[in-house]
Amino acid sequence: MGVIDIPMLSEPSNATAADILAGLTEPQREAAAHTEGPLLVLAGAGSGKTSVITRRAAYIAATVARPHEVLAITFTNKAAGEMRDRVEALGFGRSMTVCTFHSLCARLLRVYHNAVGLSQNFTIYDQDDSRAVIKRAIRSCEFDSSNWPVSKVQAQISHAKNDLLDPDAFEKNATHWHEEQLSRLYFAYQKILTKEQGLDFDDLLMKTALALQHDEELRARLEDRYRYVLIDEYQDTNEAQYRIAHLLTQKHGNLCATGDPDQSIYGWRGANIKNILRFEEDHEGAKVVRLEQNYRSTKRILSAASRLILANAHRKKKDLWTENPEGKKVRVVECENAEEEADFICAQLRQAMSGGRSANDLAIFYRLSSLSLALELALTRAGVPYQIARGQAFYGRREIKDLLAYIRVLINPADATSLRRIINTPTRGIGKTTVSKLETAAQRTGRSMLDVVMDPAELQALGRGGTRVAEFARLLQELKPYTDGPAADALRSVFDKSGLHASLRGQETVDEIPLENVDNLIAEAKKFDEAEPEGTLVNWLEQTALLGDADTIDEHAGRVTLMTLHASKGLEFPMVFIVGLEDELLPFRRDQDDWGDKEEERRLCFVGMTRTKEELTLTHTRWRMRRGRIQRNVRSPFIEELPAEEIEWLPEQTDGFSTAGSRHGRSAPSGQLPHDIEQWQVGTLVRHPRYDLGQVIAIRRGASRTHATIKFQSGDQQTFVLEFADLTRVDFDEVG
DNA sequence: CTACCGGATTTTTTT
DNA sequence: AATCCGGTAG
Numbered sequence: 161m162g163v164i165d166i167p168m169l170s171e172p173s174n175a176t177a178a179d180i181l182a183g184l185t186e187p188q189r190e191a192a193a194h195t196e197g198p199l200l201v202l203a204g205a206g207s208g209k210t211s212v213i214t215r216r217a218a219y220i221a222a223t224v225a226r227p228h229e230v231l232a233i234t235f236t237n238k239a240a241g242e243m244r245d246r247v248e249a250l251g252f253g254r255s256m257t258v259c260t261f262h263s264l265c266a267r268l269l270r271v272y273h274n275a276v277g278l279s280q281n282f283t284i285y286d287q288d289d290s291r292a293v294i295k296r297a298i299r300s301c302e303f304d305s306s307n308w309p310v311s312k313v314q315a316q317i318s319h320a321k322n323d324l325l326d327p328d329a330f331e332k333n334a335t336h337w338h339e340e341q342l343s344r345l346y347f348a349y350q351k352i353l354t355k356e357q358g359l360d361f362d363d364l365l366m367k368t369a370l371a372l373q374h375d376e377e378l379r380a381r382l383e384d385r386y387r388y389v390l391i392d393e394y395q396d397t398n399e400a401q402y403r404i405a406h407l408l409t410q411k412h413g414n415l416c417a418t419g420d421p422d423q424s425i426y427g428w429r430g431a432n433i434k435n436i437l438r439f440e441e442d443h444e445g446a447k448v449v450r451l452e453q454n455y456r457s458t459k460r461i462l463s464a465a466s467r468l469i470l471a472n473a474h475r476k477k478k479d480l481w482t483e484n485p486e487g488k489k490v491r492v493v494e495c496e497n498a499e500e501e502a503d504f505i506c507a508q509l510r511q512a513m514s515g516g517r518s519a520n521d522l523a524i525f526y527r528l529s530s531l532s533l534a535l536e537l538a539l540t541r542a543g544v545p546y547q548i549a550r551g552q553a554f555y556g557r558r559e560i561k562d563l564l565a566y567i568r569v570l571i572n573p574a575d576a577t578s579l580r581r582i583i584n585t586p587t588r589g590i591g592k593t594t595v596s597k598l599e600t601a602a603q604r605t606g607r608s609m610l611d612v613v614m615d616p617a618e619l620q621a622l623g624r625g626g627t628r629v630a631e632f633a634r635l636l637q638e639l640k641p642y643t644d645g646p647a648a649d650a651l652r653s654v655f656d657k658s659g660l661h662a663s664l665r666g667q668e669t670v671d672e673i674p675l676e677n678v679d680n681l682i683a684e685a686k687k688f689d690e691a692e693p694e695g696t697l698v699n700w701l702e703q704t705a706l707l708g709d710a711d712t713i714d715e716h717a718g719r720v721t722l723m724t725l726h727a728s729k730g731l732e733f734p735m736v737f738i739v740g741l742e743d744e745l746l747p748f749r750r751d752q753d754d755w756g757d758k759e760e761e762r763r764l765c766f767v768g769m770t771r772t773k774e775e776l777t778l779t780h781t782r783w784r785m786r787r788g789r790i791q792r793n794v795r796s797p798f799i800e801e802l803p804a805e806e807i808e809w810l811p812e813q814t815d816g817f818s819t820a821g822s823r824h825g826r827s828a829p830s831g832q833l834p835h836d837i838e839q840w841q842v843g844t845l846v847r848h849p850r851y852d853l854g855q856v857i858a859i860r861r862g863a864s865r866t867h868a869t870i871k872f873q874s875g876d877q878q879t880f881v882l883e884f885a886d887l888t889r890v891d892f893d894e895v896g
Numbered sequence: 897c898t899a900c901c902g903g904a905t906t907t908t909t910t911t
Numbered sequence: 912a913a914t915c916c917g918g919t920a921g
Binding site: 260263362529530594 | 907
């Protein structure tokens with residue numbers, strides 16, 4: 161990361177203040193050596209920010225505080241791990257708290273669960289879990305599900321929580337009928353979560369923020385515990401995170417925020433770019449340091465990215481510069497469709513690798529994770545090893561969720577959602593009617609559903625279904641003791657004894673993939689058990705629940721890395737490909753009435769480009785399948801915003817024939833469709849704006865281009881690339 | 897209670 | 912295009 165590396169110490173003794181600051185530039189040193197009072201570091205892309213904040217944390221530990229008094233909040237768990245390692249390498253041990261907002265909150269709530277009325281073993285609900293609960297809430301309120309789409313309700317509740325509105329506050333704030341109705345759903349949703357001791361991602365933040373706000377004693381304790389607070393990627397904090405940051409630093413005032421408004425890309429999930437823009441107003445006398453020298457990218461890449469971001473109207477001016485070499489031009493490549501785009505990139509990757517590049521150096525970014533599919537296929541076919549950044553997606557797999565649901569039930573007896581999931585998985589003859597009988601019994605007696613399941617007296621009343629449930633109860637009893645042991649053992653035992661293993665193996669079409677996934681899960685758990693001998697199953701579950709997409713990548717894996725543009729934030733690669741630079745895809749637009757946030761989309765593109773150290777390629781296609789339909793594309797307006805002198809076009813733009821001749825004319829050709837091209841053959845009659853009528857006399861089809869030689873009426877003979885030449889097909893009877 | 901069939905719907909981005 | 916959900920038949 162960055163050019164500036166922390167000097168390695170020969171002995172484990174603490175680095176001195178001078179060691180820590182060695183080799184920093186003036187502004188970097190200014191930031192790293194600032195200890196008391198609020199500090200804002202406006203760090204441009206690639207300005208060595210990570211190194212600076214790590215050193216600042218170490219510097220504080222070396223001069224004014226003990227390591228455990230420092231709290232550093234990063235954007236991903238992976239970044240946290242790296243920072244922890246570096247601080248340790250400087251000789252300050254592992255007692256510094258370095259984590260993400262969500263894991264900090266989870267940890268605090270685990271410790272202070274009494275203060276917020278939670279069970280210590282609360283479960284963290286991921287998006288899918290939360291979605292399922294929302295569905296139940298909608299049903300319980302007897303709302304028409306067609307008027308209350310789950311994903312919309314979920315998003316709105318999420319926003320409410322990000323704004324620290326609990327159901328009561330939300331109801332009070334409601335101004336429209338719609339909001340009043342929504343508040344009923346919110347109440348119902350929260351009621352279920354509370355009953356099941358489940359917290360969704362937003363609850364982690366909201367509950368912590370509200371607890372800090374209302375519980376003076378708790379706040380006082382934590383303020384003194386964390387006397388120095390550093391928050392990275394401050395431009396992407398939401399209201400809840402902002403509040404937590406402020407509540408924690410009220411007394412000592414040692415809040416250090418680092419970030420870059422140009423890299424704010426999470427507005428859609430409640431991040432408020434104003435948090436960073438108004439830092440100076442919020443903190444009188446705050447010191448502000450700007451880091452504008454880029455150590456990462458070549459001049460050309462930096463110039464292209466800077467020009468792009470210049471198009472944003474609402475922006476704090478910033479001038480990035482670099483002393484790095486000029487480098488190669490940024491390539492813009494047009495492809496026919498996603499398959500050719502993928503093939504092209506594969507060929508480029510192979511070429512780069514045979515030219516001596518390590519696969520670790522290579523990355524492909526895309527706007528939508530669905531775009532990874534074509535790439536994966538091509539990479540597999542070409543035998544290029546790759547890894548994909550996806551955290552939650554893995555844990556969303558059915559077999560994984562099933563297995564985890566068992567663990568959850570064993571840990572948190574209130575978790576009826578998980579209980580419902582596993583009670584008949586694998587099928588053991590417990591159907592809907594039996595389950596609803598169990599539910600009624602639970603309601604009647606005011607106990608949890610699990611209590612009823614475990615109560616032989618209740619089961620007797622269920623008749624035949626009851627014996628099946630009794631067997632299930634025995635199973636849970638048998639599994640329970642494993643929750644005290646290592647996570648890997650618990651998983652293995654549950655998988656084998658629950659029948660999940662047998663059911664996956666028993667299918668006629670034995671699908672190896674689910675079994676592999678489970679093996680991987682258990683292997684991960686084993687790693688956890690080894691790395692953290694003190695860790696409990698609850699800890700492991702929490703860690704997996706909070707795992708982000710970017711956390712799963714390993715930069716030394718010897719593989720090409722694929723990820724979304726969002727996940728690429730904070731990373732860097734020597735050679736980068738960004739695919740799908742098409743209108744409505746890279747400035748993304750969901751549907752007709754969605755205008756999206758074009759500036760945020762532009763920042764997203766900027767983030768992707770500025771990940772690149774040496775070689776950047778942007779690709780777009782003429783055709784792409786979207787939601788099952790093939791769609792024609794217009795090149796992304798972002799491409800037009802790049803400085804022409806830094807761009808190399810592929811295929812070259814100099815056909816010399818096209819009347820429009822402009823880049824725009826190309827991006828939205830009005831001529832024949834490429835579909836049509838498939839049907840062109842020797843003998844096809846065509847018309848060209850300059851040569852007029854002609855006939856195809858030879859045709860050669862390549863991977864992404866079709867070359868055709870045309871003999872014209874005038875006697876001229878020319879070879880064209882059909883995809884780009886302004887040729888139209890002419891019907892025989894049109895020829896007069 | 898399970899299995900199967902057909903219509904509807906989808907995630908944009910993530911902790 | 913692929914998956915998921917709900918309804919119905921066995």
